[in-house]
Amino acid sequence: MASDKTWEEEENNVKGVEYAQKLAEAEHGLQGDFAGVTRNLTLIVAISWSLFQLSVASWLIVDTVFIRAAHLAFAIFLIYTNIPTFKFTHNWRPDLRFFLAMHRVTILDYILAVLAVFAAVYIILDYEGIAMRIGNPTTRDIIFGAMLVILLLEATRRVIGPALPVIAMLFMAYSFCSQMSFMPDVLLQKAVSLNRFVGQITMDTEGIYGIPLDVSATIVFLFVLFGTMLEKAGAGQFFIRVALCLLGSFKGGPAKAAILGSGLTGMVSGSSIANVVTTGTFTIPLMKKVGYPPTKAAAIEVAASTDGQIAPPIMGAAAFIIAEYVSVPYIEVVKAAAIPAFASYAALLWISHVEACKLGLQGIPRRELPPFVATLLSGLHYLLPLAMLLYELIIVRHSPELAAFRAICVLAVIMLVQHPIRAWRTGQALRPAFMLGVREIVRGLADGARNMAGVAMATAAAGIIVGVVAMGLGGLITEVIAVLAGDSIFLLLAITALASLLIGMGLPTTATYIVMASLTAPAIVAVASLQEFFVPIMAAHLFCFYFGILADDTPPVGLAAYAAAAIAEGPPIPTGIQAFMYDIRTAILPFMFIFNTELILHEINSWPQGLLIFAMACLGNFAFASATQGWFIARNKAWEVPLLLAVTFILMQPMNVLPALGNIAAQLVGLFSDAPVAYHWAAPFHPYWFYLLGLALLVGLWLLQKPRKAQDEASVGTRQVTINPLAGEGRP
Template sequence: MSDTEIQEIDDGLELARKMAEEEEGIGRKPLGFEKWVIPFIAVTWSLFQLSIASWLILDSTYIRSIHLGFALLIVFLNFPFFRKKKFGLRFLSATKRIPVFDYIIAIVACLSALYIVLDFEGITTRYGAPIQRDIVIGILLTILLLEAARRVIGPALPIIAIFFCAYAFLGPHMPDVLAFKGVSLNRFVGQMTMSTEGIYGIPLDVSATIVFLFVLFGAMLDKAGAGHYFIQLALSLLGGFKGGPAKAAIMGSGLTGMVSGSSIANIVTTGTFTIPMMKKVGYPATKAAAVEVAASTDGQLAPPIMGAAAFIIAEYVNVPYVEVIKAAAIPAFASYAALFYIVHIEASKLGLRGMPRNELPVFFKTFLSGIHFMIPIALLLYELVVVRHSPELAAFRAIGLMVLVMILQEPVKAYIAKKPIGPAIKKSIVDIFAAFASGARNMVSVALATAAAGIIVGVVSLGLGGLITEIIDVVSMGNIYLMLVITAFASLIIGMGLPTTATYIVMASLTAPAIVTIAGAQDWFVPLMSAHLFCFYFGILADDTPPVGLAAYAAAAIAKSPPIATGLQGFMYDIRTAILPFMFIFNSDLILHEITSWSQAILIFAMACIGNFAFASATQGWFVARNRIWEIPLFLSVTICAMRPDAIASLVGLPHDQRYYVYPVALVIFGILYLLQRPRIPKGEGRTAREAFEGVNHS
């Protein structure tokens, strides 16, 4: 590899890391004593969150207010007003220092968020009749919150929030179909900043009590080196199979995504290793990057963590968190199984093999080298799924065990290597506090997204909910299928500029009740869980949707591939995920609604995988050989039979409780397609990784 190629790879990695740092919440890098200001606040925030999860008992409103206060303080100190110098005003884009201007704004914003705590008794007694001070501080908080969201998330969410706020006041002047009685300034401020129905609503509560702990746990795993361990473990298991590095990327990204909740951070953690390896065995740069995008994006679908939105779903649907895990399990794992299938197809089309075993890590040695990372994760799963403790308690105990692991990890390594123990203990302590700071910084965007989205939720709850359902009904002409398509496209478009959590909150607030209502009017029963998961899925898919999908840009930077082409290819891989929400909206078996039998659940999962495999073959143009045009409808029929047996049973007159008799039809058609394509399987299609790398024996 030439020096130029090495330099290009390093430049790509640096660009991807910068994108990850921006998402993590690293904006300014001040010099001198100021470099400790933001980490000190971040560590203090983490210690506060750990305190309320253990010994510190506070009212829920206090917790939300302090949580938001910390986030606003960090944002205004950490992110300049402009990313680049404009209008000749250097202090508005300073990155090496924190201007006095931002210190003042940060303190004012923090105190505005804390106002509900500072005058809690007074505010509770005059709710609905705010005094002038309440109105001034309420408006100030709303403006500063939207400005903070603009700095860290971008302009999309503030613009949408401003639009809703304007609609709340201008409703009486809108055309008849959009007309709304409007609200007074007193009622608006009371709703948004003096109650728990606006900024301090359920999303911010979930961010403050649950999500922070899981993000902190993920940051500690990352700082301890678990991300590298996961990818090495995946390579040791799967690297030698056909298209092995791509399969390892999927497994590694799935393991990392369970605790990460960030597509870009996932790509930087795993893609740094897997994308060059995929290119080495023969994957084109665009496809190598697209595989990493699809795998990292879907990491947020994987139970038990599923990013921040999963906990908000539990609150909105009013079910235990384990019910969300249960509902999300089959679609998520079927989606991942289909992605394994797709990369296998791609390897077959390209005539690739895996990496030579002598170039891969040894499995048992690799597994044992990081088995200590599995212990806190196992404890977390045990607490969540087996004994069913609250997510807060489960995460707190897992963090406690992770602290112990991090304290012991470096000294044990030093002892084995016969090095001094003292410096190793010091490094362990530094790593723990660095993880605390990183976890808090990661939380800034989540806290601001949930608080700013709370403005939209608050406006909707002021009386717009019924009107929005009516408008959606008119736009979709009362057709549930058209409404779902509109909702999916709206989620993709809105999600291009928003974090997945904010996209879910906005779309769920606007459309989830409408989906259930309009479906009910057409004699379809759609569980509320299905409607919320529908919004959640398409919010996540926006991460790799061109032209804005940031995950595609990060992967393209590492692979040195065109970002738009990478996004398009990633979206083509993710189409198999996009059909799942449409399926479980109408077939609630896929989210295990009212299904308690393990055997029935396993059957549904197996057939969901078959259906997704068939759909992947139809869209990728390959099964065991290249498809012929007339075979595509047969693959799609397998998908329908496997995922919507209820619809087929209804068509042929079978009662609903006999719908599973349709499954053998799907298997028979799939088997026939295999027999038809088997004679066309390319002979001698494979080549070794070494041959691919050296560019010889191309088929």
Template sequence: MAQTPPAVETPDENLAQRLKEEEELGLRRPQGWQRWLVPAIALTWSLFQLSIASWLLLDSTYIRAIHLAFAFAIVFLSYPTLRRTVRIPGFRWLGEKRKIPWIDMALALAAVAAAVYIAWDYEGVSARIGIPSARDTLFGIALVIFLLEASRRVLGPAMPIIAGAFTLYAFFGPYMPDVIAFKGVSLDRYVSQISMSTEGIYGIPLDVSATVVFLFVLFGAMLEKAGGGRFFIDLAMSLLGRYKGGPAKAAVMSSGLTGLVSGSSIANVVTTGTFTIPLMKRVGYPPTKAAAIEVAASTDGQIMPPIMGAAAFIIAEYVNVPYLEVCKAAAIPAFASYATLFYLTHIEASKLGLKGLPKEELPSFFGTLLSGLHYLIPLFVLLYELIIPRHSPDLAAFRAILVLAAVMLLQHPVRAWREGGDVAAAFRRSGAEILNGLVAGARNMVSVAVATAAAGIIVGVVTMGLGGLITDVIDTLSRGNIYLMLAITAFASLIMGMGLPTTATYIVMAALTAPAIVQIAEWNGFFVPIIAAHLFCFYFGILADDTPPVGLAAYAAAAIAKSPPIPTGFQGFMYDIRT
């Protein structure tokens, strides 16, 4: 079977790979015994999540607290205080990347203690909601501080700034101008709402992260470690590579297939773009357009069922509908988006007079399909569990993970047995891939767990009485015009998404604008389904991944294509907004 040929030039993948690693692994690469510390914690986290999905029965508050504690531990051990190296004597630990300073170890332990405090004294905390003790207040304030610092290390400064601004607004609302004045809250009420109840940090977003999102991210990570990502790329290339502008069409298809199991546009860009962007350049696409096509296709992967971005699972909880209904609502827009992008790549190829790759240089379609048919088994199991018996997403994902683990365990030994190789060594390789998948899944979840918890601060402040005020402010700004209101929401989502990950952007915008969209539309004689309002916020939050000047997916693709990142982002945005 012929293989996909290498590109004429070797792409500069360093920046792209670094962006992906920063998103998934953090900046720190410790040596010696410390190199095993974070993987051990990540492996334990994955095993804990699989346990609560199967045999371990725990109260949901315990699950949320332990989930956040694992994320805290990995954050403070994997992400240095400062991203750049500090050369001032006595302060080098602030940017230390080759070892874990003892200060960060102490911070990790303290943050874990703050996270699990609500579980350690669950009955006492529950009884004291509204009248927190001095100890409750101390741990509550510590939890908020650790969470803001963790979100700064993982997500950058935007999230803690926004959450901090809402916190200040909660206390200083009475002193604001009349238009945005708020009665304000006491410290006791703030601590009770944010750190002692399920209306703040331990709210619905963190619950969804702990019970559902983790399992789907773990499924995607394990499938990637098994080789599923390369299978999707080869399958798309074998089917479409020989047609006009074939590599671009294959990029759209492979990114859509990868989007079935990946909720990260940056990971999607690096996984598929490493192969497709050089081939697009080879057949004649300009570097900027080659990168932009990959960015647009990878960004849209977050709205592709059955594994959409993490925010889709939170939509299901907010709207109070089964996750399958969210998938159904997103399915037609997702397929329409990819069909339109596919058509746009064809138009670009026609205008540029481009051809496809020679057929003899491409993989055989049937050979590729047969060689990777086993990768489709866990996907079919996942779809079956969601659609036929309509099991909950966490149960469906858990069963799909079990099937995937069996596939991973057997694929190399079966191949070794058929080829007369070392079966024992093949089993060891399979076991290592499973362990690596479990570790990768947990490390991929850190940003989601921290983002959902930090967004809980904003949601908690909003639920203290800001909801009606926000609706009135948006109504005033839009003058009651539903179209102007949607434009304001879209613009705000894009701006906020420049500094926040998709999940956090959606949670914030859903808390601030989704109810207002429905309410104001009703006042003006329109009916807007609540799920449509939430998907609207979700979609424009996703677009931020390719929107200059911050879109990280655009930077990753531009690094592979050796194109300017800002024009790449603008071109990718134009492709996305047209689809």
């Protein structure tokens, strides 16, 4: 009976992993079973796409518009030839199966693919003619432009769902109907003509071929390819094993290892769902075996994987678009994101420790863990491509695309030689080992291109929205948002955060960021300036970026939570809720760096000062996490929670402590007097002295809870697991 149960559990786990992998494919790439002509054609086109992008980054000099058009053509062809029009079951209306292509790609999809490619490269085929008649398109231009918009939106629907195409169509409809009598007065403006729409959206660099698609074609592709090839080489499992060796013996060690491993993997994958599937298949069962409930094990993995997109140096596709929109080198985006990202991960490690204390869990005995030095040496070569990437980005300050290209070259050499070296050491044949490396490189090139299909569609379709906004809607939206927010920066930030979470439920992170940044980032800066409050444009864009990422685990739609729950064999909605509760410590960071720009190192160029800000941000985030989780070093009492929140505010907003106290005093005086009272306190000393106050409060809370620590831990009991982490077997 026991063996049958074990077999059934293993079968369910395999099904959960397969389901999670399908969700990961649905986020960025292509779904479906490839066979025959489709499989071979997909392989050839995908490899050709990767080689084209590598050539553009190294030796091939091509006009930037040509690169964008070719990038879009490759992506749209792969989508139409691999994803059917509808995805129904085989037995649904068999009489209509042929016409609707419900479960397989048909000749109709191939025809659409060819038409879509011609529409995408039309700007290349008649580039000189289009340039000569800007603003006055011919009938042929309008036909190809309309065809591109329609086929692009349909391809986007196939690969990432209907949300983004619907939003784009609403913006398009508004651009044509903005002068109609039924429109509200606040939204009235001159309608756009068909000629102007087609010219700007499909034949200019302010629409489909705009900045988002340019970044996707020149930078994002190479980083996605780098992450895919790094995973094919085996780096993902290496990161997890190293993390387990370092942290596995601590209290709740497998969870801490999952966080560190997912962070390392997420820095190069740039996808929360792919990160869950890559690392979660190993870490989630391990966390369950040491005592974490399935919901919490999955939620920890979701929170760790989601934050991978905000962790430098890669940070996902949207970070590169931020650099283009803000017009700064990418290294400046990395600098701005560093403290919030690492403080968020540090707080998640603290949360995993708190959960281990609340559950009475211990770590894996050190004797059960593999030796750290041997494990590190076994995969030390995987760090060489990352070192090359960081050297190119930080030391010599080369462009991101050149840095990624050189890192890929180093990685390809490693993939080519690692198996022959292992075979030589063990006395095995060298030729099969060499061919294995070649196959891994080929699969990496193909899978990297397939993983880019969704990103390319998201950026191209979002370009339609950006183009409509650029036609005059942008300034109008800024005014409307300012009116809705009542000139209150707090209300505006709350509206932006909520809208990002809602839109992000149906859009990929990149598309969510593009839409929200186009609509609200200028408004945040403008409304703040009206209140004589300075918000750097970088902070406004990072604010939109963070909440677009958090939508990945926001119930009821967060796909990362569904993927993790499938692996953990737990319920997806409670997993999403639990993951969101863990991610609240990330959600406060955008609000904090809006009001304290030192957290994004704005005009901070001193290493000691930066490290001090980082340390205080970590401690402040620890205090907030303890307040929301109900446990510091012991179970919180009700009156301790406000003190923890006060510590959070003091350590993250030291320059706003006196103004806040002044406002509180003014409110108190106002209770006893009708005369208006305004306090404008000027600090007689540097605001950093308030760090001492925050630290004193934190130490005081620690001393207060210390006598209760043993009693609270005894009340939950302890559990230690003897486990072989590499074999995946354990016993309590």
